[in-house]
């Protein structure tokens with residue numbers, strides 16, 4: 272059977288033609304997949320094309336698909352579809368070539384070469400008469416052609432790259448470059464060494480001999496897989512055609528591909544800044560595991576998140592990439608609901624601190640417990656001590672507490688004070704026990720104990736964990752217990768820059784040992800423009816972030832391949848002025864045909880959303896909807912959400928409003944911080960919160976404040 276591959280550009284071009292024609296393309300593609308050699312498919316060469324491999328085939332009366340059928344190997348590539356004249360125009364200057372250094376199949380737009388030739392003839396004449404003005408040093412002078420090709424530069428574009436003087440010029444020809452070439456050159460221009468970039472791109476310094484005519488082999492190359500997918504079944508094909516613009520479903524970055532498809536001896540940790548495709552990699556990993564590793568029909572794996580919102584998003588997205596027969600073997604849930612399910616088998620009636628009523632009771636219990644003490648610490652000190660020392664370390668006796676290390680706590684206490692403090696904790700614990708109320712940490716710990724005592728057999732072969740930065744040490748202990756160490760056991764993704772809850776973990780303390788080679792990083796931002804990414808990173812600049820273990824993480828080498836406008840930062844004297852600005856911004860977006868559901872206004876608190884911004888849009892008669900965690904379909908209108916709620920989501924336009932002093936961090940929370948260390952931890956979390964909110968924007972970011980600006984800005 273001939274091999275059929277579909278290009279990302281084919282899918283994109285298909286989505287741009289009328290619906291009635293798309294239907295015909297679909298029918299043609301199915302026929303093509305069955306047998307591209309059947310006599311009813313007529314391949315016509317085009318006169319006057321750069322690449323003699325290019326053919327077109329008729330679809331209906333006026334549309335044409337562009338097909339490549341190389342002389343060697345039995346391969347057919349669908350590369351573009353369009354109205355006859357447009358298809359001819361598109362194909363005229365394209366060359367389809369295997370890069371002799373990377374082995375990746377590239378589509379090269381030679382139009383730029385011709386344009387440059389004409390321009391250069393003029394420039395050469397001017398330069399000849401003006402020799403001393405010529406820039407002596409060009410951007411890539413230090414590298415050989417072979418090195419540039421090894422980074423992904425197509426042979427034909429070498430002269431264009433050689434002429435570049437600075438990064439702005441690189442940016443200008445960006446659209447003519449294959450992604451891998453742009454990525455490599457951007458890193459070179461940013462000062463990374465050639466060798467560092469090869470490691471980053473996962474390329475061997477010396478590759479095996481590459482046959483520039485072997486297109487069949489080239490289809491297996493990771494660079495090719497960024498833009499071509501081999502079709503293996505009709506189901507596969509229909510999946511691609513049904514969501515042609517969702518590239519992530521089919522085309523992975525080589526780093527993602529490598530992480531997803533690797534066979535690992537033990538746990539893997541994947542770090543990466545916002546928008547670098549961690550969740551996409553995690554979902555493809557789940558698919559890979561059920562498809563190729565745990566293939567028994569009784570094998571299942573569990574995909575764990577911190578928030579229920581994200582679990583919902585992942586469930587839907589997995590439905591679209593995993594065939595139905597395999598999909599049921601991937602269970603998606605939160606760590607909390609997994610733990611509570613285990614515990615409920617033994618105790619049906621416990622309550623959690625999630626309802627307002629219980630929260631009030633717990634608050635009251637703390638007040639009572641603390642009121643009996645006379646050490647002079649306020650309530651927030653006890654609560655922090657409870658969360659950061661007792662609950663984090665799973666301490667249950669006075670003896671353990673007396674011995675516990677209190678690393679990171681700002682207030683020193685004596686042994687005697689510890690004894691007195693423990694009495695408060697005992698009172699609080701006995702209140703919880705009397706009412707059968709459990710904190711989430713307790714639920715997770717007790718669930719683990721049940722599993723440890725072999726009272727509950729967990730049926731999962733492997734776990735995938737997203738939002739790892741927000742999970743508690745106890746959560747990881749439970750995960751380790753339900754999935755014992757073994758090949759392909761755990762796949763953990765997270766970004767500590769996005770840690771917005773207090774749960775700092777060290778994986779090895781939960782028995783999860785990620786050795787050096789099983790620690791991976793994703794660095795290419797697929798979501799936001801470079802301008803938005805840079806601004807968001809500037810918010811957290813200078814702060815220290817861990818790597819979920821005992822090392823540190825940083826934002827070195829991260830980049831976005833998308834470019835756009837700088838974020839707009841606006842400060843006003845009064846709320847009214849801010850509201851007027853937001854109104855104009857939204858009206859402007861509407862008049863530019865931006866769909867309301869692509870706009871999201873984010874603020875720090877629920878009350879700002881409910882009492883200030885929702886009424887604003889109601890008054891203006893513009894539909895708006897407060898994002899509801901319990902609903903999958905949020906209806907029409909501008910999205911309104913808190914900073915916590917937008918985690919994991921994305922929108923084309925984001926407005927972050929009321930970034931004022933006293934609002935972020937909230938004044939009442941800041942006041943309660945027990946000491947300087949808690950205050951600075953809180954500030955770091957609030958900065959992360961702004962980082963999370965800002966990196967939800969794909970194209971436009973607006974940040975407004977009034978009165979006095981927040982210190983996080």
Ligand SMILES: Nc1ncnc2c1ncn2[C@@H]1O[C@H](COP(=O)(O)OP(=O)(O)OP(=O)(O)O)[C@@H](O)[C@H]1O
Nearest residue numbers: 518519522523524545546547548549550551797919
């Ligand atoms: N290989 C890919 N091709 C095209 N788009 C991709 C690819 N990988 C990820 N994306 C897109 O990039 C965006 C961010 O991806 P994803 O949500 O997986 O990133 P993340 O690292 O989990 O983000 P965050 O931590 O900020 O929530 C999404 O729109 C996703 O569809």
